[in-house]
Amino acid sequence: MATTARPPAERVIAVRDLHVAFGANQVLRGFDLDLYRGENVMVLGKSGSGKSVLIKCIVRLLRPDAGRVEVLGQDVLALDQDQLDHLRVRIGFLFQSSALYDSMTVQENLEFPLRRHWLATARQETEALVDEVLDAVGLAHTRAMYPSELSGGMKRRIGLARTLILKPEIVLYDEPTTGLDPITGREIVELILKLQRQYNTSSIIISHDLNVAKLAANRIALLHEGRNRVEGSYADFLASDDPVVKEFFIFM
Amino acid sequence: MAERNGFHALAVEAGELSMFAGRFFRNAFHRRFEWRELLRQAAINGSGSLPLVGITAFIMGLVLTVQSRPTLARFGAESMLPAMVAISVVREIAPVITALICAGKIGSSMGAELGSMKVTEQIDAMEVSGTNPFRYLAVTRIWSTTLMLPVLVVLADAIAIWASWVGVNIRDTVSWPLFYRQVFDSLEYGDILPAFAKSYFFGFAIGVVGCYKGFTTAKGTEGVGRSAHSAVVVASLLIFFLDLIAVQITDLLGLT
Numbered sequence: 001m002a003t004t005a006r007p008p009a010e011r012v013i014a015v016r017d018l019h020v021a022f023g024a025n026q027v028l029r030g031f032d033l034d035l036y037r038g039e040n041v042m043v044l045g046k047s048g049s050g051k052s053v054l055i056k057c058i059v060r061l062l063r064p065d066a067g068r069v070e071v072l073g074q075d076v077l078a079l080d081q082d083q084l085d086h087l088r089v090r091i092g093f094l095f096q097s098s099a100l101y102d103s104m105t106v107q108e109n110l111e112f113p114l115r116r117h118w119l120a121t122a123r124q125e126t127e128a129l130v131d132e133v134l135d136a137v138g139l140a141h142t143r144a145m146y147p148s149e150l151s152g153g154m155k156r157r158i159g160l161a162r163t164l165i166l167k168p169e170i171v172l173y174d175e176p177t178t179g180l181d182p183i184t185g186r187e188i189v190e191l192i193l194k195l196q197r198q199y200n201t202s203s204i205i206i207s208h209d210l211n212v213a214k215l216a217a218n219r220i221a222l223l224h225e226g227r228n229r230v231e232g233s234y235a236d237f238l239a240s241d242d243p244v245v246k247e248f249f250i251f252m
Numbered sequence: 253m254a255e256r257n258g259f260h261a262l263a264v265e266a267g268e269l270s271m272f273a274g275r276f277f278r279n280a281f282h283r284r285f286e287w288r289e290l291l292r293q294a295a296i297n298g299s300g301s302l303p304l305v306g307i308t309a310f311i312m313g314l315v316l317t318v319q320s321r322p323t324l325a326r327f328g329a330e331s332m333l334p335a336m337v338a339i340s341v342v343r344e345i346a347p348v349i350t351a352l353i354c355a356g357k358i359g360s361s362m363g364a365e366l367g368s369m370k371v372t373e374q375i376d377a378m379e380v381s382g383t384n385p386f387r388y389l390a391v392t393r394i395w396s397t398t399l400m401l402p403v404l405v406v407l408a409d410a411i412a413i414w415a416s417w418v419g420v421n422i423r424d425t426v427s428w429p430l431f432y433r434q435v436f437d438s439l440e441y442g443d444i445l446p447a448f449a450k451s452y453f454f455g456f457a458i459g460v461v462g463c464y465k466g467f468t469t470a471k472g473t474e475g476v477g478r479s480a481h482s483a484v485v486v487a488s489l490l491i492f493f494l495d496l497i498a499v500q501i502t503d504l505l506g507l508t
């Protein structure tokens with residue numbers, strides 16, 4: 001597949017020869033991926049193919065059995081807990097289910113990432129940050145609500161706000177539009193793009209959504225049988241005669 | 253074969269539970285302690301179980317009194333009633349009943365709450381937010397049940413003894429000061445301290461089992477239900493088991 005010419009940019013994530021198995025279930029079998037600054041890479045793959053496992057390895061929620069993960073020039077697997085926590089501030093993670101804390105209000109949810117002991121954010125500053133991200137996702141009125149009072153799309157927005165409150169350089173999105181109706185899904189994609197420009201982030205977006213592929217992705221990587229099968233632009237994928245790629249595009 | 257598998261599973265579970273408890277001790281006195289969450293949990297657990305513990309203690313005290321009276325009367329030992337009820341309540345009934353109620357109420361809610369946090373990735377979200385979920389969620393909950401249970405047991409003691417006085421007064425009239433004096437004359441430190449000590453262990457068992465079940469919940473909504481359910485079963489069994497050990501120890505120490 002033709003690689004699109006791109007200006008030399010700083011590489012912010014490098015995943016090399018990643019292997020992850022759960023018992024006999026070999027999920028990743030030598031996966032490689034690069035992410036450059038300012039870029040959006042979309043990762044495509046069947047349900048259960050290991051996409052979530054991949055991005056969990058990048059923030060070390062899971063430890064791979066073999067392989068290398070480098071984020072912002074640091075070897076993620078070699079860091080101690082404190083170094084890892086410092087690195088994780090620079091990486092945002094939007095969970096598939098939004099993962100809002102049920103027992104906390106929206107405000108408390110947003111403040112949670114600021115609890116880090118070395119940040120010691122002042123009260124007014126915290127308030128200002130919460131205001132800023134709530135405004136950015138257009139949900140200023142939900143401050144005092146609990147997650148159970150929010151709709152699916154609103155939860156996703158608050159999840160996005162919580163991810164962005166520390167102004168991460170990299171954001172990992174796990175199926176940001178899955179489970180939403182097409183209109184809300186499109187709104188979320190547009191929001192992601194808007195926030196991306198506003199905060200100047202680089203991101204890996206796991207998705208099956210055609211809107212994401214068309215509107216957001218600079219590059220698409222197909223995760224198939226544990227490996228990075230093909231990579232290319234949306235146009236490359238449309239023109240591809242790889243049967244696995246075709247199968248995806250029929251369904252999208 | 254099935255038997256061996258059952259035994260094997262039990263051994264694995266016991267091992268993992270002990271490791272979970274060990275992890276608690278390694279983190280229990282960490283300098284980044286989550287005081288606010290501990291207070292919140294103590295308030296929730298304490299106030300949540302108090303009504304049920306209170307009602308049960310009242311009924312146990314009353315029933316024990318009413319049912320023991322005929323037997324004691326046959327031996328002309330009705331005056332022993334306050335002492336007998338007080339000793340059985342303080343030594344055994346209040347700690348075990350309170351612990352079982354809390355195993356049902358707190359254990360299941362912990363298993364379900366932490367379990368659903370686990371399956372909806374809230375625990376992972378805490379982890380990437382730079383907050384140690386074990387310290388934030390498990391350590392605080394285990395401390396809260398460990399510290400709250402003895403308090404609830406003392407309340408249950410008081411309520412059951414008062415209920416016993418109510419029971420005595422159904423037939424006779426005994427003044428509360430007299431009843432109260434008889435109760436306290438009959439109780440020794442050997443009755444009170446071991447009961448108090450074992451309450452801490454019961455509380456600890458409830459917290460550890462509830463958190464362990466929650467943290468190890470399998471994916472899916474059935475997983476949450478299973479965690480809640482097995483937290484109650486395992487915690488209750490563990491309470492009886494600890495009670496058995498406690499009895500042996502008090503016996504050996506001659507505190508009977």
Ligand SMILES: Nc1ncnc2c1ncn2[C@@H]1O[C@H](COP(=O)(O)OP(=O)(O)O)[C@@H](O)[C@H]1O
Binds near residue numbers: 022047054
């Ligand atoms: N913590 C885990 N323990 C055991 N198996 C897991 C775990 N996480 C994921 N898996 C398995 O790994 C495979 C890939 O999962 P996942 O990455 O969640 O898929 P998806 O591509 O849909 O995000 C699945 O078969 C899943 O059952």
Ligand SMILES: [Mg+2]
Binds near residue numbers: 053174
């Ligand atoms: Mg997934």
